[in-house]
Amino acid sequence: MAVTISDVAHAAGVSKGAVSYALNGQPGVSDATRERILQVAKELGWKPSLRAKGLSVAKAYALGLVVARDAKLLGTDPFFPAFIAGIESTLAEHDYTLVLSVATAPGAEERAYRKLSDGGRVDGVILTDVRHGDSRIKLLQTLKMPAVTLNRPDGESPFPAVCMDDTDGIAAAVEHLIALGHSRIGHVGGGQEYIHGRSRRRAWESAMARAGLDVDLFESSDFTASGGAAATAELLNRPQPPTAIVYANDLMATSGQSYAQSRGINIPGDLSITGYDNAEFTQYLNPPLTTISADPMLWGRQAASVLLNQLNGSHTGDDVHLPAPKLLVRRSTGPAPPASTPTKNSQEP
Template sequence: MSTPADRITIKDVAALAGVSKGAVSLAFNHKPGVSEGTRERIFAAAAELGWTPSSGARGPAGGPRLDNVGLAICRPARSLGLEPFYMEFISGIESVLADRSSTLMLRLVRDLNEEIAVQQSWWKARLVSGSVLVDFEANDPRIPALRALGLPAVAVGHPALTGGFPSVWTDDATAVAEAVRYLAALGHRRIARVGGLAGLGHSAIRARAFEATVRELGLDSGRQVATAFADEEGARATRSLLLSPERPTAILFDNDIMAVAAAGVAAEMGLTIPEDLSLLAWDDSQLCRLTHPPLSAMSHDVHGFGAEVARTLFEVIDRGKADSRQVATPSLTPRGSTGPPRSGS
């Protein structure tokens, strides 16, 4: 179309999408009356023309501002549904959004390039007022792309990873060191760690802290296995460690579901917890208290973490800036899955 970008109107968007002006209005005000396919076609037409509603992200008829929040997560749908961390984290975000009559736009993506495309689409179509960015990698491609877009965002991760976006994070390095020192104090000399994907920034931080603490304490071994966060991956990693020549007597996990899966592997191999094998989880969801014996964990308030992230994002949306902030460091909650190793093990 030859219409200048600054003179494009709702009529132009309707014509390109093949719908009425009323349908465009319904789509952008998130009202019923248009199918999901039509809504997507309208948003695509608006993005192609570079058009946004003149009232910005507002409700119908000049109503209250609707600051909808985007969150894209690079996880398979099945594993996300089983992972307690994100369920608690999202519930914390939702607790803040509810007070502002806002909506969470959640999307599962295959990789960071797809996330960049999704965030660009959301922002250009004015579907979100800002986004929460998670799972940062070294030299994360989202940083330059979303900065150029001007997207208001809050990063979940250590400031060293997040390229200047306001960030909310926990001190994972200190927590890992505490976990290793606790297991060593119980008498464990062969301690292993089953971590998340090696490319994730927070996994790398934990891996470095684990290695440094094992070396500092002069332990016999400190093997680490990088894997996905799913139960089957945790079980596979645990089985590999327990079949190795120098079987660890204690294992630290990067989330709860892998630690629960490891308890099943230990039983399958005839090992008793904690006499033959101590297990230490991370996050301390309800899963940790439902296993037998209950799992020791590095505990933190994941729901509160999500709420703090949402509050920080609204500071960015409302004021154009926010200070980065560190929330409480995960702390040890000992239960029945950790204890001194069996004599001679």
């Protein structure tokens, strides 16, 4: 049975009111009595009730995360489990919990944020998948909901951001492929409504432009495996297909690599491939995937920490910048093939 205030009061020989004053650091008891109560509480193993504490200070002791993507993606895209694990590891240290909502139906996302706010279910939210002209910023301001964003939105935002610059990693992947002799380097991007989808495409375009190379080999996708395979098929069916493809995440790169191999295309002999995120499974592919080594767990830990600091008034308001991801070279990239192009056994995915 959990030790209660009544138990502490009985053991210390004082009233429950005196115990409450002592445990909450309030005046009303002498220093000697306070010390005795605290010692008895420690000996009995008393722990505060978060529910009671939350009611007394109007806090939920919970943070919210609303994901507006297909629920299946949470199980297939390794970014989200690692990111959520990072959040949870920080929250556990502060006796907070995470409230996760998956909102994909029209209007469901806004309803989810309003429900979290109106019901007092969370004290703040972590905003992922920041979009161009993100309407959620205004919504959260209206709801007076504290928040932290992953990367700085492209419009005005009063919320601190935890930033991880993805441009250097993408540029490094392109430069790596150019050094291997590739000139037809494609890019399979994520949704262009997302800030990180756009930034990775622009990083690819800039690196190609600096080398004087064309940027016509682009296909927009949705960060999913099926989307990656379909975009790969579109690129490989071009009259002048790429000899290398830079993907915006590992999931699309993995499905793209598998699809290309199903057409008899050798990786990396005919086609070089790079991913993004450094999901654990990518080192076990055949061949292992060259990728950009981001750290979603660190991102989750820092996002939760910044939001908690904001809630307790200790955050400075400045954005937090995490180390830029680095290129991790494995065996899915190699020298550019001769003039022949990888178009064997053309078929749809």
